[in-house]
Amino acid sequence: MSKEEEIRRALYEQTLDGNVKEAGRLTDEALALDIKPAPLLFDVLIPALDEVGRRFEAGEFFVPEMLMAAKAMQEAMQRLRPLLAESGVQLAGTILMLTVKGDVHDIGKNLVNLMLEGAGFQVIDLGVDVAPEKMIAAVRQHHPAVVGFSALLTTTIPMFRVNIEALQKAGLRDQVKVIVGGAAASQKYADQVGADGYAPDAGSAVRLVRRLVGEPVVSPA
């Protein structure tokens, strides 16, 4: 096995294991060997995150393992992000996340944020209890590719429809994909309110976003 292959494999394993320091060190080592940042992202880090999602769905990984893997990936991405930009590769795919008005639960949303950031997306988190007007203003300001709504309660989930109608009324619905999640949500409900997608967990959310908007990198800048 070549030194390059050895480092790529080790980075994959350490990211999967959520070893934050090692993921950073191996990324530095890979870059010192002149391994290009884009292949590191596409061929090593994103496959590692895919495997995290697979293991989570299979019941082999739980939330702490998922969080640590996302953190390890963030550590690597901190080093890769500026180099990707310098080399003419532009990170794309801003994701706007929020818990709907009337709902203050954010456990799931925060986990999705971490996973998306780990996967290379830029996440703007508006927090909890977010009014439709605030969401609309943020869409106008940040031009996200995806807006994610979270709701835990049956009493607050109707805000999915209210938010989507607000996007339509503001003439922004065609410019963004809408994803929904949270304990009260389901695929059926997402379809009913006209969302573009639903994810039951953080790993699925990353896959859903990638399916809707593509990989988090576009080239050239």
Added chain:
Amino acid sequence: MRPEQWERFKKAAKGRPGGGTPLALIVDSPWIPSYLGISHVDFFFDPGVWFTSNLRILEEFPEIIFFPSWWVEYGMAIEPSAIGARISFAPDRTPNIRPMLFHLDDLDRLAPVDPHTDGFMPLALHRYRREKDRIFKAGYTLPVVTARGPLCTAAFVHDLNRLLMNMKEDPAGVHRLLGYVTEVIIDWLKAQAEAIGPSVEGIFILDDIAGFISRDLYLEFAHPYFKQICDAFPAEWVKVYHNDASIKQFLEDLPDTGFDALNFSYKTDIAEAERRTGGRMCLMGNVAPLELGVRGTPAQVHEAALEVLRKMTGRKHILSLGGGVSPGMPKANIEALVAAVREFDRSLVTHE
């Protein structure tokens, strides 16, 4: 609940024969105010509203055991408030809780909690002392004291993601935090029992966060603290654990904590749970609270309840939802549970 209902519940939870399958529902502030059309703030802060709200529910559904009976709570805020978390109230929902322990090293600066003086604990104790005679005179009892569990409380004061990541990055720090909150929880339960008096014969612990972690992490960070809490109370007391996140990864281990009864999600088949706990726990469940309780028809709720009852015939069982009553669960679906128990009991009598 009424004293005779407690006797039934106790019998079922301890696996003693007789009494049939009780129907018990966990009800609290996410459901009661919206069901009755009152504001959460009135429900939390006005003792008169709290009393009459509970009474209305109990009188409307006399056949149901509302567990843990009259419950003074402020959403999930009591334990975190005593430790120092910021609690923000709104008129139409349970309060928001913001963490304050950003670094585990700061744990050394936290003073021990006194449930008689700190956070919302003295308010709740005062409510129990003031209202208990009225509750007893109305024909009801207060048999169970309640607390959020150690992981749940730790997650509120330290932030959930931070807590879960620190299980990997700073396990010793997490143990110090869990040791601290476990003491708080035990002291809080004992203070409630003292305020209410000799009617108390049980504890109720709610902790979903254990469902987010693997069996290995459960055995390290949850199980010993659950056991410590159960061991702090008399063996003959009824000990009930609620977790409607995942329990599959540690079902075999749970009976060793000392909990007698388990309320859990519909996502785990009740027959599988019975098999894997080896019949050592009374299973309290597990009709889907949201998908059926709120969104299902009465006929669907009725059928799901009958299915659970059939699976658990002759086993240690209390019919309930797989979790608490969710906001928006209508009266007709609650009545469907009552009708299912009646029908099931009739079928048993006919069969015998």
